[in-house]
Amino acid sequence: MPGTRLDPIDRKILAELQADGRMTNVELAKRVGISAPPCLRRVRTLEEAGFIRGYHADVDARELGFEVQVFAMVGLVSQAEADLSVFEERCRNWSLVRECHMLNGEVDFILKCVAPDLSTFQTFLTEELTKADNVASVKTSLVIRGAKDEPGVPFDILEERLSREA
Amino acid sequence: MPGTRLDPIDRKILAELQADGRMTNVELAKRVGISAPPCLRRVRTLEEAGFIRGYHADVDARELGFEVQVFAMVGLVSQAEADLSVFEERCRNWSLVRECHMLNGEVDFILKCVAPDLSTFQTFLTEELTKADNVASVKTSLVIRGAKDEPGVPFDILEERLSREA
DNA sequence: GTCGCGCGCGCAATAATATTTCGTGTTAGC
DNA sequence: GCTAACACGAAATATTATTGCGCGCGCGAC
Numbered sequence: 001m002p003g004t005r006l007d008p009i010d011r012k013i014l015a016e017l018q019a020d021g022r023m024t025n026v027e028l029a030k031r032v033g034i035s036a037p038p039c040l041r042r043v044r045t046l047e048e049a050g051f052i053r054g055y056h057a058d059v060d061a062r063e064l065g066f067e068v069q070v071f072a073m074v075g076l077v078s079q080a081e082a083d084l085s086v087f088e089e090r091c092r093n094w095s096l097v098r099e100c101h102m103l104n105g106e107v108d109f110i111l112k113c114v115a116p117d118l119s120t121f122q123t124f125l126t127e128e129l130t131k132a133d134n135v136a137s138v139k140t141s142l143v144i145r146g147a148k149d150e151p152g153v154p155f156d157i158l159e160e161r162l163s164r165e166a
Numbered sequence: 167m168p169g170t171r172l173d174p175i176d177r178k179i180l181a182e183l184q185a186d187g188r189m190t191n192v193e194l195a196k197r198v199g200i201s202a203p204p205c206l207r208r209v210r211t212l213e214e215a216g217f218i219r220g221y222h223a224d225v226d227a228r229e230l231g232f233e234v235q236v237f238a239m240v241g242l243v244s245q246a247e248a249d250l251s252v253f254e255e256r257c258r259n260w261s262l263v264r265e266c267h268m269l270n271g272e273v274d275f276i277l278k279c280v281a282p283d284l285s286t287f288q289t290f291l292t293e294e295l296t297k298a299d300n301v302a303s304v305k306t307s308l309v310i311r312g313a314k315d316e317p318g319v320p321f322d323i324l325e326e327r328l329s330r331e332a
Numbered sequence: 333g334t335c336g337c338g339c340g341c342g343c344a345a346t347a348a349t350a351t352t353t354c355g356t357g358t359t360a361g362c
Numbered sequence: 363g364c365t366a367a368c369a370c371g372a373a374a375t376a377t378t379a380t381t382g383c384g385c386g387c388g389c390g391a392c
Contacts, residue, residue: 017225021220021222051230052224052225056184056187056221056317057218058222060218060219088313088314095323096323099312099317100315101309103310104308109313116324141276144268147266148257148263152224152227153280
């Protein structure tokens with residue numbers, strides 16, 4: 001809701017919980033400078049308003065044996081809305097595919113995929129992805145190494161922007 | 167540690183905490199079928215062993231006014247290790263850049279960026295990224311819409327694979 | 333085989349945290 | 363200036379986390 005403007009305390013709460021989602025409410029309250037009860041109420045409100053979608057443990061995929069990470073650029077034959085939706089739904093059902101974003105430009109979709117090894121991915125690629133209806137082209141790139149991986153919101157930019165407005 | 171093999175209960179714990187990182191320990195214990203104290207001990211062990219890197223609230227960027235998401239493919243002039251490291255370090259310091267992965271193939275890096283609006287991103291692109299030392303080429307693609315975004319490990323594939331081994 | 337030994341569980345007690353209840357101060361609107 | 367809505371914080375209560383044992387199981391030594 002754009003009408004529901006957040007105050008500095010709410011933004012601090014979001015930033016803190018983004019950094020550490022299991023922080024206790026008393027610790028959070030201390031950090032944002034209010035007492036525990038109103039702090040908890042704010043968190044609940046933020047959750048219900050959709051600012052917080054959920055909480056997740058960040059599990060190390062590599063430690064669990066998922067050695068391979070691949071970006072796949074997919075071009076479709078038809079870009080009619082119905083066909084786009086069908087492809088998106090298919091991506092949601094492939095658990096190797098962790099992300100699927102529709103792009104502008106020459107490529108229609110970018111997929112981020114994870115697999116235990118290359119052969120598992122290759123099987124998926126040749127037997128599932130490229131064979132899927134409406135898929136015209138697939139170009140893949142293996143991730144050699146990750147340099148930064150911090151899903152989330154850059155709160156520093158948000159604060160900077162807000163202070164400039166004021 | 168590849169020596170430290172996880173048992174089915176540990177994997178269930180990881181899967182549950184990935185799905186809901188704020189689940190109480192008693193609830194988690196109930197779900198994995200053991201009592202609370204050993205469950206908590208397992209969680210702590212998994213954290214210390216690095217299987218769990220941390221916990222994060224999933225904050226809705228769009229609700230906070232970050233309307234623009236962009237993938238940038240970056241080519242460098244030099245791929246010498248020292249130069250790669252320099253570029254990676256720079257990415258870590260750009261808060262617009264949330265992810266940075268080194269790729270094989272024609273492109274050296276893929277960056278996932280987030281910005282409040284297009285002009286903010288364009289400024290970053292023209293004033294920072296393309297002007298940075300060693301950057302040879304940048305090709306950007308705007309995300310039109312997201313169809314799936316579930317960072318994490320596909321535990322169903324892990325279980326399938328383990329049962330096949332047995 | 334059987335005797336320990338180590339490991340991991342669960343019960344019970346304690347400490348910490350979450351959550352509810354309620355009284356108070358502050359502020360916007362009239 | 364008065365009132366109503368709102369958000370805070372103190373205190374009480376309910377839940378949860380955490381610690382401290384004692385027990386049973388499985389495994390290796392003898």
